[in-house]
Amino acid sequence: MRQDKKSDNHGRLIPAWITDPIGEDPVILSTRLRLARNLDQFPFPHLADRPTLREIARIISSALDDRRAKSLRSLRVVQVSSLSDTEKAALVDSHLVSLLHVMSGPHRLALVDEHHTVSIMVNEEDHIRIQAILPGLMADAAWHEADKLDDALIQRLPIAYDGSYGFLTASLANAGTGMRISVMAHLPALAFLEKLGATWQAARALNTTVRGLYGEGGSNDGDVYQVSNSTTIGQTEKQIVGRMKAVAMYLHSEEESARTLVRKVRISDLKIQVQDAFTRIERATAMTAEEAMQLLSILRLGQILGLTTYVSHRMFCEMLASIRGSIGAIVNKDDRARDVFYEDTKRPALLRNRLRQEEKAAL
């Protein structure tokens, strides 16, 4: 079985949120929590010149280079500008660093732990962005991981903080706790039944922001959505975590009910869509990442509801974290990325091969 495999066919480590079966959930795919912090006195990155950015990066990397602190020991420091396009795309697609970060120029650091669970971006929108990403709805654990790193940083660095406003961030949308939790939810049955409108209305009433997989609120990206807290000040971290857990549990429950309904009354319609998806994958000579994810989403729903499509949870998440790929070309327009994932014409064959592998593994 493939479940123990921790790296892909290119030897790249697959993040724990995809490989770790503990906490795995068929609706809430991952929980990402980040804390925004800045150094006192220094201009925020968008105002800092290159020497200042270099100095900020030096101060922070020196403070983090402390083998005595257990939370810091396993972090690997990389200059983002020294990474290949493929490496940048892999970090972004795995949600370990942002696209903004890999496109922002020199003196940007990325620190990533050996399991690809926690990461720190240096000189993104804020001087420091600490992040933890875990499978399923492990919001408390993600908070614990990020908080440990935060404590280590606060002990070692002069952090911009105000008794009234809390942690001072470049954007006022992050001020106070600086905490943003994003749960990634796969909602194919609610989409199939066209019930997402009512679901989002309820989620937004709970002070959350909803975006599509690729950040634009689109509905056609594999039925995967990111739901985040929209306020960061006036609540404790514990309250924010609690609220986001409640929202995620609500989404989970709505999607499970919708899946039951599809199984009971719409399974023949789903079978037709599953067959259409297989036909499209078999015949396609080119395919965008969005279309590929949409077809995989239908096949994944089919698998969950007993139609034997071989699209496992692990396969769906791996594809989610690798199939977009067009980032490679965006990062460096003059040097078209060579990775197989980055070309629309290679994507149908990639899907066909992977589906055959899954089928073989299941037999």
Added chain:
Amino acid sequence: MLSLNNDSVSDLSYENFFSDAEKQLDPGSLICPNCGTSLLDLYNDGRMGCGQCYSTFKSQVHRALIVLHGSTAHIGKSIHLDSDY
């Protein structure tokens, strides 16, 4: 298709920072002594230039936080590690 900043949740615009009376003032009249950010920069960019901007532009910050979060009071983690949050 792609959002550059995965964590941006709100588009900040000058309406969040300025009262009607303040919009009539010279936007270059108030400047952060630490980073040089002016009211005009806030008007154009919507971002703080440094930590000190929070005190330099206190009334604008207060108004924007109310609009964005419904609160201006941090009640979460303190930088004093021994505090109970």
